[in-house]
Amino acid sequence: MRLALAERHLGRVIRAYRCHPYHGRVALPQTVVARWLGITQAQLSRVENGPPLVHLDRLTHWAQLLGIPAGHLWFRLPDQHCWADASLIADGPDRADSEEQPTAHGRRAAVAVSVEEASSQGGGATERRRFNVLAALAGLAASGHTYLLAAPAEVPRTVGMEQVQLASSLVDDLRRADAVAGADLLCDVAIQVHTRLSAWAARASYSREVGDSLQSALADLSIEAAWLAIDAERRSEARPYLNEAIARARIADDPRVEVRALTHLSLLIRESQPGESLHCTEAALRVSAGWATPRLTTLLHLRRAHAYAVLADASGFSREMTKARRELDRGTHEDDQGFVHFVNRQELIGIEGLSYLALDRPERAVQSLRTITDNPSPGHRRNQVYYAVRLSEAAYRQSDVNEAARLALDVLPAVNQISSKRVSRHLAQVRRNLGAPQQATATTRQFVDAYDQSVSV
Structure with a gap:
């Protein structure tokens, strides 16, 4: 067991555990341990005898299932406040x-x-x-x-x-x-x-x-x-990295990484090239057919829904949102990759709200985005702040300048703490809108003054 841990090979750790004398003269069957891990006996055999696992999502999930002490691991568990033993x-x-x-x-x-x-x-x-x-x-x-x-x-x-x-x-x-x-x-x-x-x-x-x-x-x-x-907000630098990721994933014959890259590429270009964004998600759905978890499929349909909204295709948006809801209702899965952990009911409602903004239906956008602010998701603070800023934008587009200013003033401290230029850019646009002379009220002036003071610090 110590040797397997030192080799940083979780498959060998599992095999050492199965064959430990504690269990008697007969080792624990692979079928039993495979059932614990939610995989087949053949898959466990490949894990034990193949190359070391390198994907942290699976490493951490299995280490927690098996109760391996954090101090013996070469990676950090999600609830671990400090990194693993430096000796490893x-x-x-x-x-x-x-x-x-x-x-x-x-x-x-x-x-x-x-x-x-x-x-x-x-x-x-x-x-x-x-x-x-x-x-x-x-x-x-x-x-x-x-x-x-x-x-x-x-x-x-x-x-x-x-x-x-x-x-x-x-x-x-x-x-x-x-x-x-x-x-x-x-x-x-x-x-x-x-x-x-x-x-x-x-x-x-x-x-x-x-x-x-x-x-x-x-x-x-x-x-x-x-x-x-x-x-x-350095978007021009992002695409070469995603193109590289797709090429490397194909070289390694790793469809899961390829799908992650396609999913991020669809996000990057959904506003500027919504048609190409749809092609990216279509390719991701095709590559992931047969193994995609419900949350991954939910995310891909949400990407498609927003792209259709940017294209002003209300029926396409509605169709994809229906598919996303159906997939999300199927729940989480142990094979969910780390990058889809933010996909929850709040995220679905948030994308719905942004899509209504793209469809120039600010009243529906306010309704959706307000649902998020009233029912926050504490584990995804940046998304929460982002949607709060977009709610202010939706209120402005609904011609309720005082409500837009109040919402923007409430979220201003949080925006200054998360260091996301993507979020800051949207709040800056709200400030420009509310700072126009024709929008001047006591509430809008209060927000504009607070925003200008925070920027100058």
């Missing part, structure tokens, strides 16, 4: 060159020094941005990944599954940091890490098995970089 974290991309890599303690100290230096420089926007980025990466520092953010270093001679697992865990780290610090602070970080790990794929040596897993992990990292670019 590699000191660098190539253990053969470990003497050239700083220790985990040294890396944390280096980050602290960099933060202090950046803060003391003051003044320049670049230095302040660098300080904010480094401060947002306390989690990456704790997990020993900060050497990926340093000045360019030599590419390791060889890459193994340990480095692939590192690349996969970085996606999870970035998602967690994004929830705390916001995309504005992390976009450059994700791009820099992607550049470093892409050099590994291009110049290091590795086996075919490692190569396929590395392509999938890098595709995931490309998707995360694209999402951060979208939320940071």
Whole structure:
């Protein structure tokens, strides 16, 4: 069991558990353990005897089901407040060159020094941005990944599954940091890490098995970089990463990653190219046929519903919303991928509200979006804030300027905390609308003054 944990191979951990003498002279049957995990006996056999799992969603789910103590894992569980035991974290991309890599303690100290230096420089926007980025990466520092953010270093001679697992865990780290610090602070970080790990794929040596897993992990990292670019309003930078993710997923024959990339691409272009957005979701539905979970299918139909609304196709919008509701009613599934965890009743109603705005039906948009603000989803704060801002926009388009101003004033502090330029852009548009002389009332002036003061700080 200790050897399997040290090898970071959950399949071998499961096999060691099944065959442990505690269970008697006869090992636990694969059929029994497979039923615990919600898979078939044949699938469990492949997990135990094949390459190590690298997808964190499945790793964390199975580790929790089996009750493996967090301190023995090489990845962090969702409810774990700190990263796993530092002794299980590699000191660098190539253990053969470990003497050239700083220790985990040294890396944390280096980050602290960099933060202090950046803060003391003051003044320049670049230095302040660098300080904010480094401060947002306390989690990456704790997990020993900060050497990926340093000045360019030599590419390791060889890459193994340990480095692939590192690349996969970085996606999870970035998602967690994004929830705390916001995309504005992390976009450059994700791009820099992607550049470093892409050099590994291009110049290091590795086996075919490692190569396929590395392509999938890098595709995931490309998707995360694209999402951060979208939320940071750097949309022109996002598409190349999504195109790359699709290519890498196809090289690795990984349809799940390809579908994630297509789903994000449909989001990126749904306003500017709604017809192409529909093609992306159609392709994602085709690729995922036979294995898509209800929540993934729900998300794809919601993407299509909004694209039809942008095309002013009310019947297409209504048809896709009906399909989305039907799929959402089927509930969650243990195979749900991490990126669909935000898909819930509030998200469905939110997309419905945005679609009504696109269809120029602000009264219906207000009705839908107000349902979200009255029944918040605490686990998805950024989406909650986003829909609150769009509710203010809908109220303005309904010619209720005082209600629009009141809603915008209420959500202003939260917008300033989440560091999402995508959200900030919509609130800035509300301020421009309400700041027009013909809209002047005591309530609109109160919001405009508060907004201008918050921007100037």
